[in-house]
Amino acid sequence: MSKQAANPYRSILRRHMPEPLLALLIFVMGVWLWDNHFGPKYGWEDGVGRMALRKADRELRLAETAGDLPELPRKLLGIPDREHALTHAILSLEMLENDRTLDEDGAFALGVLRVVRKNDGALMPPPPDPDLIFRRVAQGSDSWWDREYLTQLGSVRRDGTVQAMPERSKDPRSREVALRAVLSRGAVWLLALCGLAFLPAVVRGYWTALRSQPRGYIGHWPTALGLGVFLLAYLASIGFGKALDLLISQKWTGEGGQPVSIAPGLFALIDAATRFLPALLAFAFLFRKGRHVYTRLGLNAAPDGKLVLGSFALLMIADQVLRHFMLGADIPDDPAGGLSEMEEGPWGLVLALTSACLAAPAAEEILYRGVLFRSLANGLRVPAATLISAAVFAVVHFYDGYGLTSVGLLGVACALCFAGSGRLVTAICLHALYNFAIKVPEWIVYHAPL
Template sequence: MTHDYLPSSPSPATETASRPPGVVETILCIAAYFAMQFAFAGLFGGISMQLARTFPDTVPQAPDRLIVVVILTVICSAFLVSWLLVRRWGPGRAMDPGPAGLGFTAPPGRFIALGTALGIAAPVIGGLLTQFLAGEHAVSQAVSDIADKAHVGMRVALLPVVVLIGPAVEELLFRGALLSILRTRLGDGWAIGLSAVIFGTVHLPDLAWLWYAVPNLVLVGLFCAWLRVRSGSIWPSFVAHAANNALATIAWFTATAAS
């Protein structure tokens, strides 16, 4: 019969699953990442203190324990939010190089080289900018404060988290999900600028709310967002972010050698 050949209407569940994520959902995903960090830090920090009380002679000192807490916190938070984002965006949007996609596509080789160069230039230019704005005030991030007091072995253990895992999940959040939403609504120029400002601002708690350190991170956000838009891929921005963080970690080992 003729009605046997009519296409079936999609169910509400199917329509919901195929609907692209919106602004509110994207912001909630970013907020969830930082909320997860807070929750996991409290969980692992509490376990660390309990172990220190129970086994005072065998558990490492507080700075080394804090490094372990940071590593576990970032890994767990990054895994959960990355799984959530990729699942919600779906394989098609994840591989889409366009404005609506996350950009998990292979970029032209020249953008990897450009990402490396910008990642090296960012901390140099941003450092000078921060010094100019801060004057005589000292600026440091919470992770570097912890690492400065830890043993060299623990700093080495922290390197993959700071240089690889942290940049990977932040690129997925800010140059993947957030930039995608902004590009489809505001266009490339406004999306690059606004995403960079948001990226810098959300790091204020890590900077002890020192506003004059934010422009440095905004600069990193501008470089990374521009790379994502121009290359059609998220990987050059990841390379730039990783190179920026790698240079920042040199100070940890320099301080150790000086002492």
């Protein structure tokens, strides 16, 4: 009789992560996070100034056109009032000014906005090219502050004639921005309202999660082993990300020192690959066959739709509480408000969907819930594992206080969805829906051609 093959997973469960190595990995990760959160900043990336002007222009148009809506729907739809939009735009441009990265167009915009906010009759700053302002208005490609500048003059010079200045409030582009914001952000809230119907299912699912016990192979990973695998995968993701940053900044050159140009579709594939490589590295440590990943983590089953929609509704409500009541000090930490030139135009939308709405949720849930949370829950109770894994998930995102708290709450909801349903695909769907609700309206309002 042939001897029965030994179970390879037993040898994995017997692996020991040396404590000095684990401590070293934690130290390296801690230094990286500390430097990114509290270390000195070395200027802004290329394109931040242009995106700051784009965001300021559309926020001011939005405030002027739809700022008279009742307060509650205006806050839910993220429509600022005129004073808030002016202040936010000035603070954002002043960040670039203080960093000495504000170009002539930005300096002109900042000067106009300062005069408009003071409303003290001060003289408008001269534009870099006065004729360019007239041409932009004639072509319908002007910014909000261009017409504000010309309004002070009282007329527009065109083809050697003097014409009455068109009212800025009647600019069709301003109405279009307002319509985009109301429809796209309103659709998100409509979905959230539908999700409120599933709150009883969420309560049952979360209660089940908090009482759940480790089961099966993934329920027996030693916590130290899981932590070590997670740390190795995370540190590998930093290396992959740095390589991708080189591509974005075009520091890789070909023959003759010419920058290597990458097609948008190819770049989207490379970006998705860099996100999944750390997860594949973790699989190599913890699994022997690819199909076991799907079956053990619950990736081959249908998600719990009620749990996803109900959790999404709760996250939307929590976001409003954070934004308007707990963390209301709206001081920008990024002049562009998180906007990136990489997401401009149709290919930018493709990148946003494939990267932020598909690849990132799947890859991050595998690491932070499938490996980190599961490993912590094997040695601790689920509530403690949920909070610790959510805290780690938050601090690896380099946001302000509001952003860190929002991401932390998403991490809590995803961990409970995974534990409550027993299927990681449920957490992935919630994460994808949350990112979709942010990225798609953002693209429609700020990135789509106007």
